[in-house]
Amino acid sequence: MLNNLQEILSFHYVYPLPLNKFHILMKSIESTQNLIETSPAQLAKILAISTKNAGDILSKYQQVLKINLLDVYNSSSIKAIPYTSDFYPKDLYDLIDPPTILYAKGNISLLKEPRKIAIIGSRKATNYSSLAMEYIVPPLVEQKIVIVSGLAKGADSLAHRAAIQYGGKTIAVLGHGFSHIYPRENKELACEIARNHLLLTEYPPYVGVQKWQFPMRNRIISGISNAIVVTEASLKSGTLITTEHALEHGKDIFVVPGPIQKEQSKGTNSLLREGAIPISDGYQIIEELKLF
Template sequence: MNSIQNTLLLISHCRGIRAAKLRKLYAFDRSFSLLQSLKPSEYQSLGLVTPSYYSAFSKDFTSLKIPDIQTSLEKQETRFLTILDPLYPDLLKELPDPPLFLFCKGDLGLFQHRRSLGVAGARQSTQYGREALERVLIPLIKQGFVIVSGLAEGIDTAAHAVSIVNGGKTIAVLGGGFQHIYPSSNRGLANEISNHHLLISEYAPHIRPQKWHFPERNRLISGLSSGTLIAEAKQRSGSLITAQLAMEQGKDVFAIPGRILDRNSDGTNELIKDGAKLVMTAEDILEEFYGIGLRASGNYEE
């Protein structure tokens, strides 16, 4: 790795760094020339470090050894990509706040796949939601779509599983480091994805997931996708944040309708009222993307 990558690798493992501030710095210093010359105290003066964490940041910045971090990542079969790396996903570069670095396990070639669909939904999903999701996703998977989701309980888990079982490919975006898979019940699924698909996070492996990480993760789910499908969602749910982020990114938003008496359908039905594409079959999504459905191509399966 070059000096810029080494600096970002070190920073990624330091406590107290303000990632959002770091991204703003990148907005006017694309070469990271300033970042490479900063002393710990200057990180504080520029607001790049949370004041209460400055002592911890300074200790990490001066004591952590880059070769040790690299060796640890290699043992964990984890790749470290920066935004300057040619393997970094082009779709994320289009975001107003792209992650400056990513930790990855698995097939990096999935970043360059032309067809991708983000999926979000209720953690306490219903049988209806899971069955409706399968009905929509299976034909898309057979058409070569990569399914991108967040490895959460419920709809996220179902989306990854449907893709794997049906011979497709999937990307899981985490809200914490690889050493802290959340929920813990999905460790087996995460292992399967890291071995045969792609597992990514913008957090170093040792970092535990925090509440505020998940909205940040959601922007990557929508950012890596051509469009985002919401399968089930209550009002004011994280899934609606994903939908809003997709809209802000100029991406298509799709929603599966539900029963008006079911709280899990309040959010999706509201999205449809507000202009999201109502989805009952895979064809509804393909028509929006390409102007032609599976029936027209002769490949549609009920």
């Protein structure tokens, strides 16, 4: 299968297929070089979409193909990491729907670091999460463990800031393209991470903020991490989607036990009943993972 990076980037820009569907497409047409000759009816049948939609995709693809996207991305300090790249995290292949391309801003060598731990929790995190970060993050940073989170309000922001404050490295996985930063109040934090750490997304730069994309983002947070730490979460928290992904792939879930009367502890305490590992500091995580 001969695939040209420019062709993959162009098609992904127009129609960002996950890798499982991209493989189905390539199995049918053999190479991205044959996309230009693929008919709307043929593409529609392969991807199970309408012929009109397929025609629009192919028309836009031909237009985008004339643009050197690598130059465009480079000029915006965006690195495109296709599934064939050495920097593409191999654990993502275990997902049902791995990203075909990852887009990165910052230090992509962090993706090669063997030890990465996600710290996540409620967007309505209380001071309890702030306190938890003081106990959890410094020991992990001491061991050169990269802190992964999702740049959301609350626990995610606290995790990124704690990693930076204690001299560690952090990866923020976004649920949208780089032309948008959400939430807006994290723009300065995102710029700091892009300069000295790593911003990561599966979406081309123009893709805006859509609610359904954040659960998709969570599978990448889980996928690139060795384990998940949850500080606070309500029973209906999106955090629990991330832990489900992690459990499906045999990863440890560490939980900070919370006060039984607090709404933000109901999800975490539920995880403990289901077998998550209770922790009160980062040293316990290191011991459990036998990282010494």
